[in-house]
Amino acid sequence: MASPPPGGEGMTSQLAILLNLSSPHSKMSLEKMKDLHLGEQDLQPETREVNGILMSKLMSDNWDKIWNFQAKPDDLLIATYAKAGTTWTQEIVDMIQNDGDVQKCQRANTYDRHPFIEWTLPPPLNSGLDLANKMPSPRTLKTHLPVHMLPPSFWKENSKIIYVARNAKDCLVSYYYFSRMNKMLPDPGTLGEYIEQFKAGKVLWGSWYDHVKGWWDVKDQHRILYLFYEDMKEDPKREIKKIAKFLEKDISEEVLNKIIYHTSFDVMKENPMANYTTLPSSIMDHSISPFMRKGMPGDWKNYFTVAQSEDFDEDYRRKMAGSNITFRTEI
Numbered sequence: 001m002a003s004p005p006p007g008g009e010g011m012t013s014q015l016a017i018l019l020n021l022s023s024p025h026s027k028m029s030l031e032k033m034k035d036l037h038l039g040e041q042d043l044q045p046e047t048r049e050v051n052g053i054l055m056s057k058l059m060s061d062n063w064d065k066i067w068n069f070q071a072k073p074d075d076l077l078i079a080t081y082a083k084a085g086t087t088w089t090q091e092i093v094d095m096i097q098n099d100g101d102v103q104k105c106q107r108a109n110t111y112d113r114h115p116f117i118e119w120t121l122p123p124p125l126n127s128g129l130d131l132a133n134k135m136p137s138p139r140t141l142k143t144h145l146p147v148h149m150l151p152p153s154f155w156k157e158n159s160k161i162i163y164v165a166r167n168a169k170d171c172l173v174s175y176y177y178f179s180r181m182n183k184m185l186p187d188p189g190t191l192g193e194y195i196e197q198f199k200a201g202k203v204l205w206g207s208w209y210d211h212v213k214g215w216w217d218v219k220d221q222h223r224i225l226y227l228f229y230e231d232m233k234e235d236p237k238r239e240i241k242k243i244a245k246f247l248e249k250d251i252s253e254e255v256l257n258k259i260i261y262h263t264s265f266d267v268m269k270e271n272p273m274a275n276y277t278t279l280p281s282s283i284m285d286h287s288i289s290p291f292m293r294k295g296m297p298g299d300w301k302n303y304f305t306v307a308q309s310e311d312f313d314e315d316y317r318r319k320m321a322g323s324n325i326t327f328r329t330e331i
């Protein structure tokens with residue numbers, strides 16, 4: 001039997017019991033969790049802070065290894081705050097790297113194609129570091145870490161980084177619904193309660209405000225392409241061209257059009273290798289809210305009350321004062 005996960009409540013111990021029942025010896029993919037009898041178990045993780053940033057306990061237990069992760073010069077890192085358009089960007093990048101070959105891009109689930117470096121699961125499941133360390137170069141990796149928490153080897157090795165930012169209110173609504181459907185994330189409570197957690201930065205991966213500002217402040221000192229979700233939505237062709245240029249890939253007009261089509265919201269929503277539907281519903285319950293939910297800038301207006309919006313904006317102005325970064329909350 002694999003070594004028992006560290007003691008604790010919530011996801012760690014619940015999964016340990018379930019995994020012991022299945023007794024696999026080798027590491028398995030997250031998807032294989034559907035073969036385990038998760039039933040209605042409570043997978044909600046315990047959380048811990050590392051350097052003031054909220055993480056799952058499993059991630060915090062694994063923090064030394066994450067911090068010491070060895071990046072390589074030919075790694076590409078896709079860095080985002082959660083729900084900023086990570087999966088969309090991953091699909092665009094994969095299509096560019098594979099010259100628009102849709103079949104190649106359907107070789108595996110998003111999370112197996114692009115290891116999520118800090119994401120930690122109990123053994124025998126594959127954590128992001130396991131996947132990354134096994135993957136041949138050149139690798140494309142994913143992170144939600146704030147800039148000051150990025151493993152230093154990425155700076156030392158001068159790896160390329162694509163950062164994608166999305167306006168706070170749409171990110172918040174998307175994160176709220178995702179936290180409801182993804183049993184690996186803490187229960188968000190009501191939207192009103194979640195707005196307060198988000199403003200205080202007491203959500204996994206910390207403060208949205210510090211995240212977008214922190215990465216913005218270093219973007220000109222490293223090989224970083226800083227993109228906005230709203231720009232991608234407004235003109236995918238223009239933004240895909242920017243990404244291709246950053247990756248030093250020449251793509252024909254025909255391939256470009258293929259990428260635009262394959263990475264559109266409606267097509268990705270039906271793509272099981274990109275829409276997270278291959279995970280068991282005990283982990284992600286798409287009947288609560290689909291992973292590919294709406295993909296629409298300005299959707300926050302359907303959820304915030306006028307009072308919540310005014311209060312949010314006032315707090316936003318204080319937190320973002322002094323930064324020259326601007327977001328569009330609709331297009």
Ligand SMILES: Nc1ncnc2c1ncn2[C@@H]1O[C@H](COP(=O)(O)O)[C@@H](OP(=O)(O)O)[C@H]1O
Pocket residue numbers: 080081082083084085086087088170173174175177263264265266268291292293294295296299
């Ligand atoms: N091709 C696409 N076009 C537009 N939005 C997309 C998209 N693919 C995913 N998204 C949206 O990006 C968000 C998920 O982000 P991430 O990949 O960082 O977790 C979700 O937002 P919504 O919940 O607002 O719909 C999802 O619908």
Ligand SMILES: O=[N+]([O-])c1ccc(OS(=O)(=O)O)cc1
Pocket residue numbers: 030082083086111119184
């Ligand atoms: O597949 N996962 O393990 C997974 C996927 C997404 C995720 O969160 S997200 O913010 O990157 O969408 C967390 C865990």
